[in-house]
Amino acid sequence: MxxxxxxxxxxxxxxxxxxxxxxxxxxxxxxxxxxxxxxxxxxxxxxxxxxxxxxxxxxxxxxxxxxxxxxxxxxxxxxxxxxxxxxxxxxxxxxxxxxxxxxxxxxxxxxxxxxxxxxxxxxxxxxxxxxxxxxxxxxxxxxxxxxxxxESAFTNLKFGSRKTQDFSISVGPGGTSVTTGAAKAHVPAPPAGGDN
Structure with a gap:
């Protein structure tokens, strides 16, 4: 067309x-x-x-x-x-x-x-x-x-990072974990019988 x-x-x-x-x-x-x-x-x-x-x-x-x-x-x-x-x-x-x-x-x-x-x-x-x-x-x-x-100078222009970083969130009985790239954060689960 x-x-x-x-x-x-x-x-x-x-x-x-x-x-x-x-x-x-x-x-x-x-x-x-x-x-x-x-x-x-x-x-x-x-x-x-x-x-x-x-x-x-x-x-x-x-x-x-x-x-x-x-x-x-x-x-x-x-x-x-x-x-x-x-x-x-x-x-x-x-x-x-x-x-x-x-x-x-x-x-x-x-x-x-x-x-x-x-x-x-x-x-x-x-x-x-x-x-x-x-x-x-x-x-x-x-x-x-x-x-x-x-190729035009604008062809390969990208906004942001060229590498996509892995991102994951997992929630389990042991707490919540967030991972992005090489960084990892872990929030432990509250003690049993605690307030939510």
Whole structure:
């Protein structure tokens, strides 16, 4: 499936200018979309930080109201963590969408430069090609080597760590253990007959 701004039916192409115009429009559209996506991600981040503060404050109040019950504490911790996870995934997704749009705009810019170069080459050496003083295949192989697909600087850009750290929580009769990477924390179970 092709995007309407970047595809042209063959019978509409009589000069190279429509191709250049479409590529320029696609680059502009993707730059604009990336900017809007980054702004939306920034706004979502600010709103989510404020909301997370409100949710954690409310959870703290609930735990204090229930005489610091372990069960209520674990429930509120789980609920707040789940909320933070969902919000983080959404903001993370927006930032990565903006990065992908910026990456695609950079790729289109490279294609636009290659298209200008091809246009220049055919305009400059068109007569030599027609007179068979120069082979079109030579021009095309030079163009191919010149415009070889080189990854954009934004392609491998990642937000956060490149290595995912293992994270596990285990709750058993001996207490609660939390492990992330090489760090491990253990909270022993309360003595039998103690308050929950």
């Amino acid at each position: 092709t995007h309407p701004e970047t595809s042209l039916p063959a019978d509409e192409i009589t000069t190279f200018d429509p191709v250049l115009d479409r590529l320029t429009a696609a680059v502009d559209r993707l730059h604009r979309n990336a900017l809007l996506t980054f702004l939306a991600a920034g706004l979502a981040l600010l709103i989510s930080l404020w909301t997370l503060y409100q949710v954690s404050s409310h959870a703290t109040e609930i735990v204090i109201e229930h005489d610091k019950s372990i069960t209520v504490f674990l429930f509120e911790l789980l609920r707040t963590t789940a909320f933070a996870g969902v919000v983080t995934a959404g903001v993370w997704g927006l930032f990565n969408l903006g990065r992908a749009q910026l990456d695609q705009a950079t790729r289109y810019e490279k294609r636009l430069i290659a298209a200008h170069f091809l246009n220049y080459t055919l305009a400059t050496y068109g007569q030599e090609i027609r007179d068979e003083k120069m082979q079109l295949s030579d021009v095309m192989s030079f163009l191919k080597s010149w415009s070889e697909n080189v």
